[in-house]
Amino acid sequence: MSAIPLPQIGAQPAERGDAARNRALLLDAAALLVAERGVDAVTMDAVACRAGVGKGTVFRRFGSRAGLMQALLDHTERELQHAFMFGPPPLGPGAPPIDRLVAFGRARIAMVEVQGDVLRAAENAPEFRFGGPARSLSIAHVISLLRTAGVEGDLELLASALLAPLEASLVLYQVRDLGMTTERLADGWENLARRVTRC
């Protein structure tokens, strides 16, 4: 009897070559569809067809439409994360926490401005929406900033409350249906953040 394989510890058994290739193919197809026909055209069938694979494969790789959208955002999301963790001030370390917080809010609104539709589509995931890794990191970051700023109280809830008005669906509604500018939204959020962290 040989030893149990145990390929990696603490990681999934690694993805098979064809699987990885198909993932890339699917992401390309999806991105292309978004670019040329809008997010509504990103149908699971359409993506599958365009990538030349079966529909089942799309679901196997991404779990759901929202999961696919999430994957589509992954790059941008990581960039933002990297920026506020290691990048230059005021977003990254080095600036006063409140300035970093404000910069963070502005960055997210800017992200909605450019990726709004995909972002909103990704929010339709009962499981990912609030518990996903991106969101969790954001929450943790905001909590940390609040703590550093000396804010007291239930920081977890305060962070949630600060993040809530940055949800893509709300921001898009305010911009597209109410005609608010993103500058106004950003200023409004800064106002909120400063009020919350004041005293």
Place this chain on the structure above:
Amino acid sequence: MSAIPLPQIGAQPAERGDAARNRALLLDAAALLVAERGVDAVTMDAVACRAGVGKGTVFRRFGSRAGLMQALLDHTERELQHAFMFGPPPLGPGAPPIDRLVAFGRARIAMVEVQGDVLRAAENAPEFRFGGPARSLSIAHVISLLRTAGVEGDLELLASALLAPLEASLVLYQVRDLGMTTERLADGWENLARRVTRC
């Protein structure tokens, strides 16, 4: 040539008798389904069947599933509106604006506690979600309270930001998936409201 009918001015041409009867039938059926089998069992087909009408009728009356849910909430929603407009303090007029604001937040969280599922299902309406009458009234109310409290700045955005963390989907996630108690949420929201209106 006779005068133009003009049944009502400023109102829709009035609903036909059978239409009104069917609306009631459908609402009953939907409420019953919610009560005995949960909100997920409230399928448009199921409601139609149970009410003894065709599916098309459900859509004609309520526009969409979210619209039906909205209608299901109408009574409770009106009650809350009445309470904060005409009811006793601290929710109604007579108490200091900040106390009224806090009471309002608590009331909404309580509403989520009891009608959460329906509320969340009603939120899935691209058009109703933020622009619906209930939401508009809430916004207006909060704006008015903020103004009375002497808060300055972009009150519309501030009100939005205060309402955002009260969204049913978020509250339900915090309660059911994170195990937070509604008391904690209510206290957290009070904390937020007081910080925002402070100074």
Place this chain on the structure above:
DNA sequence: CCCCTAAACGGACCACGGTCCACTTATATT
């Protein structure tokens, strides 16, 4: 009482998200 018309009706139909499972294939082991 009849007739006319706008409103309401119903259910066939469609598109899409998601599931399932019999079949194929990559890769590790020998």
Place this chain on the structure above:
DNA sequence: AATATAAGTGGACCGTGGTCCGTTTAGGGG
């Protein structure tokens, strides 16, 4: 190279929300 097996694949299938349109009916005016 042969084999074993877990992973991957594809597309038929399903339920549901939503649309469409030919038919029915309420109810007011003559």
